[in-house]
Amino acid sequence: MSKVNIVEKLSLFHDYWNPRIVGALNGQHVKLVKFKGEFVWHKHDHEDELFYVLKGKMRIEFREKTVVLHENEFLIVPKGVEHKPVADEEVSVMLFEPDSTLNTGDTRGELTRDTLERI
Template sequence: MSVSLDPVNIADKLSLIDELWTQRKIAGLNDYEIKLAKLKGEFVWHTHPETDELFVVVSGRLTIRLREGDVVLGPGELYVVPRGVEHCPVAEEETAVMLVEPVGTLNTGDTGGPMTRAAEPL
């Protein structure tokens, strides 16, 4: 097995992302994907019945709407949405996030629809 000696520069990877709400895989960790995305506007309400979802805000501001209330994150802050909890990410300004999820987790969870996209390698 070959080992890469090159670190992943998050800012460099983010500069390659043009499309909003499209997750891009930048690394793997066991059976998990480390993904980046740029967000702006409101996503769809959805759940992930089989997994938690980790959001880390790199830049901007992210509101994660929950039925129980909102969680507001700024740069350097993270929040874990527990499995099965309905949520809706909202970014009033362009916001860059890092997500950690099991391989194959769809961005729209069990909701589906036109915004559903599998993570693409970057």
């Protein structure tokens, strides 16, 4: 059992769209990630995802609407819902999702991360 300093962990990396695992509980991973630019349209058939904005602002685009998230706000994207995260400027995000969750869901490509680093 050890505490996690989120600011310290975020200082350990500077790339985008590459989540790092910082904790695990009950089959869930707690991940930190930085976003900038546009991600890919995707969905997760079996997993819900929680996006919690730590610093900055982002939006999550859906086919019929867009949700803007500011610091200290979160959104849960239900399984099976197609979405695309977008950040015009750098944003730091905490993700809560099952440990089986692939970052690009049903869309494989250059941003897919099959194995995540634990920091």
